[in-house]
Amino acid sequence: MTKKGRVFSGARPTGRQHLGNYLGAIKNYVALQADYDCVYCIVDLHALTTVEDTVNLKQNIFEMALDWLAAGIDPQKSIMFVQSMVPEVTELHTILSMVTPLGKLTDLPTFKEKARENPNNINYGLVGYPVLMAADIVLYKSNAVPVGVDQAPHLEFTREVVRSFNYRYNCNVLIEPQMKVTEVPKVLGIDGVQKMGKSLDNHIEIAGTPEETQKRVMMMVTDPARIKRTDPGNPDVCNVFSMHKIFSPKADVEMINIECRRAGIGCVDCKKLYAKSLNESLASFRAKRAEFADKPAEVWAILHDGAQRAKVIAAQTMREVRDAIGLPNLGE
């Protein structure tokens, strides 16, 4: 480990990724590879807490792996794998659950939210979700976890669990991960109001065709006060403009900022320009993705190899954990 340490992050297999996933997580995953040993996990077990229909699970895992690889996650540098392929995490989850007060779990805002969204399926796993997440993080001896502000309570929970474990068993085998607060740009959906999300159907897929992408871009909500072409607009309240700032050349952004305000450019032209910039920005990603999509066996081999490497770390951690507790090991 010659780098700054190990970073772990997990994401639920939600299938084809959208701009919110890309800007909020994937880009950051790619960037972190330069400075850290990275472990990126497709957390399929976590998905089971709320997903009742698993017929698409493998496909969703595959689609997300394609997006990650095409975006630049390098399986040579980083470990990329599927959570359930290293079942040690479930053992650690059970062990950590014994030092976890139930009240802390039911107090977490994410639990309350999920329980409200899904009142007829409040299962044990949903309550224990943060414990499993803590197990993910510490199993791979992670030093840091990139989190947005909304995930901060969960990581703080992980740190508390680590301290509880180390204190209870009078040891220092679990590493307390640092919170690596990353500035997550707030990516709004095409409705211009809510955060972009697949379940809200207000998303734009990164792997779509240029035509599909433009179609979704044309559906975006703009400045509601600008009714007619001749009305001056306000880019400050327009979601299209905020996306221009991310994907378009500086000259275009400056031009729109001026011309929109004096009705020099209309929303249709503005959106077409954004769609063009977006498609150009994603072109090489899409080309790489298509190559991986043609070689599914290779993609699964990458995931299998990642699981093998992850398992080496996991086995070492579990040995230390069992020794610290005093559990007998097979063959002793």
Next chain:
RNA sequence: AGGCCAGUAGCUCAAUUGGCAGAGCGCCUGUCUCCAAAACAGGAGGUUGUGGGUUCAAUUCCUGCCUGGCCUGCCA
């Protein structure tokens, strides 16, 4: 394990004594707008959890099962 309650459109819920299964929101289309939004007009969407039974006729009554909730108990 037993008792009680519930399950109807994507969501929240109606449906009289057993008599053509509806509304709001959301979704799609159209009008209007540079687009989107808003407004207005129209439209789609259902094996009423599921298998039986009674009846001319079952969302409604009886019954087996599934799922969820509340209560009581048993075991760990």
